[in-house]
Amino acid sequence: MGSRVRGLFGRIGGLxxxxxxxxxxxxxxxxxxxxxxxxxxxxxxxxxxxxxVVAPHDVPPFSNSAMDGYAVRAEDVQDAPVVLEVIExxxxxxxxxxxxxxxxxxxxxxxxxIPGGADAVVPxxxxxQQDDRVSxxxxxxxxxxxxxxxxxxxAGTRVFEAGERLGAAHLGVxxxxxxxxxxxxxxxxxxxLSTGDEVMDPAVVELQPxxxxxxxxVVLNSLLQEFGAEVLDLGIVRDDADLLRATLDEAxxxxxxxxxxxxxxxxxxxxxxxxxxxxxxxxxxxxxxxPGKPFAFGLLKGTPFFxxxxxxxxxxxxxxxxxxxxxxxxxxxxxxxRPRVPGRLLQxxxxxxxxxxFLRVRAAxxxxxxxxxxxxxxxxxxxxxAMAYGNAxxxxxVGTGTIAVGDEVELEMFAWPExxxxxxxxxx
Numbered sequence: 001m002g003s004r005v006r007g008l009f010g011r012i013g014g015l016x017x018x019x020x021x022x023x024x025x026x027x028x029x030x031x032x033x034x035x036x037x038x039x040x041x042x043x044x045x046x047x048x049x050x051x052x053v054v055a056p057h058d059v060p061p062f063s064n065s066a067m068d069g070y071a072v073r074a075e076d077v078q079d080a081p082v083v084l085e086v087i088e089x090x091x092x093x094x095x096x097x098x099x100x101x102x103x104x105x106x107x108x109x110x111x112x113x114i115p116g117g118a119d120a121v122v123p124x125x126x127x128x129q130q131d132d133r134v135s136x137x138x139x140x141x142x143x144x145x146x147x148x149x150x151x152x153x154x155a156g157t158r159v160f161e162a163g164e165r166l167g168a169a170h171l172g173v174x175x176x177x178x179x180x181x182x183x184x185x186x187x188x189x190x191x192x193l194s195t196g197d198e199v200m201d202p203a204v205v206e207l208q209p210x211x212x213x214x215x216x217x218v219v220l221n222s223l224l225q226e227f228g229a230e231v232l233d234l235g236i237v238r239d240d241a242d243l244l245r246a247t248l249d250e251a252x253x254x255x256x257x258x259x260x261x262x263x264x265x266x267x268x269x270x271x272x273x274x275x276x277x278x279x280x281x282x283x284x285x286x287x288x289x290x291p292g293k294p295f296a297f298g299l300l301k302g303t304p305f306f307x308x309x310x311x312x313x314x315x316x317x318x319x320x321x322x323x324x325x326x327x328x329x330x331x332x333x334x335x336x337x338r339p340r341v342p343g344r345l346l347q348x349x350x351x352x353x354x355x356x357x358f359l360r361v362r363a364a365x366x367x368x369x370x371x372x373x374x375x376x377x378x379x380x381x382x383x384x385x386a387m388a389y390g391n392a393x394x395x396x397x398v399g400t401g402t403i404a405v406g407d408e409v410e411l412e413m414f415a416w417p418e419x420x421x422x423x424x425x426x427x428x
Contacts, residue, residue, distance in 0.1 A: 019398075020289045020356045024322065025426050027297055028336075031304045031326045034186040034256060041171050046228025047184040048331040049164045055157045058150035059176045063114045064092075066145045070105040070127055070134055071118035074142040086132050090115065105134055114146055121145035153177070163334030165418075185332040191255035192220045193234040193247060195262040195272050196310070201236065215312045215384060216261035223319055229327065239271050248275070252301040256330070259323055262310035264296040272296070272307055282307070288398060290355040291381035292318035304330075311381035317358050317393070320414055328418065337420040343371030343411040345394055349379075350402050357396040360386040363411050371411055391415045 036050045065071065076084060084105040087098050096115035100106055105122075106115045107129070114121075119142045126137045153159060159173060166174075166182070174182055194217045202213045214236055224231045232255050237247050251258045263272030264284060273296065276282040282298035282305055291314040296307025304326065308318045325336040343363055351357040361373035373394050377386030393412040396403060403409060 017286050017288050017354070020287055020321065021426060023285055023287045023295070023297075024325065027322055027326050028329050028422060028426070030297075030299065031257075031330050033332060034188060034330050036183060037186050038181040038183050040181055041175055041179075043187075044166050044171060044174075044182050044184055045168070047166055047182075047187055048328070048333045049160055049162050049166065050183045050185050050332055051162050052158055053160045053174065053177070053179055053182065055153045055155055055159050055177055057177070058155045059153040059173075060147055060149060060151065063149045064111050064147050065108045065114060065121045066147050067110050067121060067123055069108060069121045069123045069145065070136070071100055071108045071115050071121050072105045072136065072140070073100055073102065073118060074120040074140055074144070076102060076105075077120075077122060077136045078139050080136050080139045082136050083133050084136060086129060086134050088115070105136075107134070119143065119146070161334070163332055165328075165331075165333050165335070185330070186256075187228065187230055188256045188327050188330060189230045189232055189254070190224050190257045190259060190327070191232040191234055191251035192217055192224070192259045193251070193261075194236045195239070195244065195260060196236075197239045199236050199262070216308075216310070216315045219312060219315055219384075220259060220261065220319065223316070223324070227324065227327065241271060241275050244271060244275050248300060248305075252303045255303060257323075257327060258300060258303055258305045259308060259319075260306070261308045261315050264294050264307040264309060276300075276305070276307065288355045289317070289321065290352050290357045292321065292358075293355070295322065297322070309381070312384040313360070313381045313387055316384075316387055320393075320412075321358075325418075325422075329422065333418070334421055335418040336422050337418055337425045338412050338414055339416050339419040340395070340410045340412050341371050342408055343373050343394070344406050345403050345409050346372055346374045346405060348403065348405050349375065351396040351400055353399055353401050356398055357400070358393040358412070359396060359409075360390040361392050361394045361411070362390050363392040363394075363413070373409070373411055 084103060086107055087104045088096055088106045090096050090106050090112045091109045092111035095113055096106060099116035100118040108121060120140045122136050122140055128135045194214045198211050199214045200211050221231055234247055234251060237244050260272055273284055282296055285295045286293055287295050292309060294309050295318055298305055306323045308315045328336045360376050362376040363371055363373040366372045376390030377383055393414060394409040395412055
């Protein structure tokens with residue numbers, strides 16, 4: 001894998017400005033797939049199916065009542081009100097002992113199997129029972145209030161394809177089918193660390209001059225936990241080459257992916273860059289995007305490494321554009337990228353002609369049902385509050401320059417789950 005990385009990155013040309021699409025493509029070409037495993041349903045949330053799921057039986061497996069009431073023959077109640085003989089009381093979990101014959105009814109609870117002979121259920125609120133007689137107050141048609149066998153999923157149906165990411169509803173469907181240990185790609189274990197002598201733990205009460213609290217590691221922890229990854233938090237690494245080397249060596253041995261923040265730009269004291277350059281498998285890119293221009297990527301002893309910039313907004317943007325899609329790709333997911341919708345920007349703003357600019361905005365539907373967006377705060381890469389107040393990126397492509405009031409933009413909804421495939425984004 002190392003030779004593949006070096007060959008791939010040999011085309012890059014050092015620190016030349018690279019397009020976002022090219023950078024994404026090369027990242028996805030290198031990251032390996034995670035091992036295929038079978039896990040219990042409670043451990044499968046957020047994981048990605050490694051093989052299709054075919055329904056072994058109908059769901060529901062038998063026709064049953066959708067409500068409490070009386071199972072009847074629809075033709076017997078067409079001239080309601082009518083009085084029928086109650087021949088049985090049928091709770092959920094039991095099977096009827098008798099078939100419903102003309103002029104009879106079975107009292108039935110929600111979920112109980114429909115007795116033979118019956119083809120409809122009259123809701124209990126439209127009835128009145130006295131002893132073994134029930135007065136039916138309204139007519140119902142055949143099939144009324146009956147949940148048919150296979151009405152949700154039919155036996156033999158290809159329910160989910162490989163590449164489907166499992167959420168709560170998916171897991172519920174699998175449970176109903178008896179798929180108690182789905183075959184998935186392993187949950188990624190991601191090592192994270194922040195770098196720099198100036199970076200302090202968030203618990204530090206009083207900062208000294210030149211110090212800042214570490215928001216990046218908190219952000220990455222949260223992003224990865226929301227994503228469903230297992231996080232290995234290696235803390236803050238000071239500007240000590242030996243310590244950094246040892247910490248990265250530990251990360252490579254324990255994690256599937258390593259993500260650092262800080263130390264990958266052009267500065268003289270960017271220690272991460274110096275240490276990683278010695279290892280020979282990491283390349284340092286200047287990507288034509290804003291924020292998030294400085295970016296390091298490669299394999300560290302076979303483990304994918306993402307070196308994100310130090311500014312917190314750059315961390316989030318670079319994570320969304322590189323690390324998150326790569327992790328999903330490693331997990332075998334079909335959809336890797338957040339959805340985009342067309343919208344109109346309600347403010348005028350100048351953007352960098354040479355870069356794809358991700359403006360932090362608050363998007364909403366206007367009175368006509370169209371998406372509109374306003375800047376959610378300051379657009380400097382240290383202004384994290386604009387991410388907190390926003391819910392989307394307004395994407396300004398290379399060559400755009402000024403966006404005028406009312407101009408159409410693509411809104412990348414970073415609060416929505418992924419819907420765009422690798423082919424749609426990279427080949428579209």
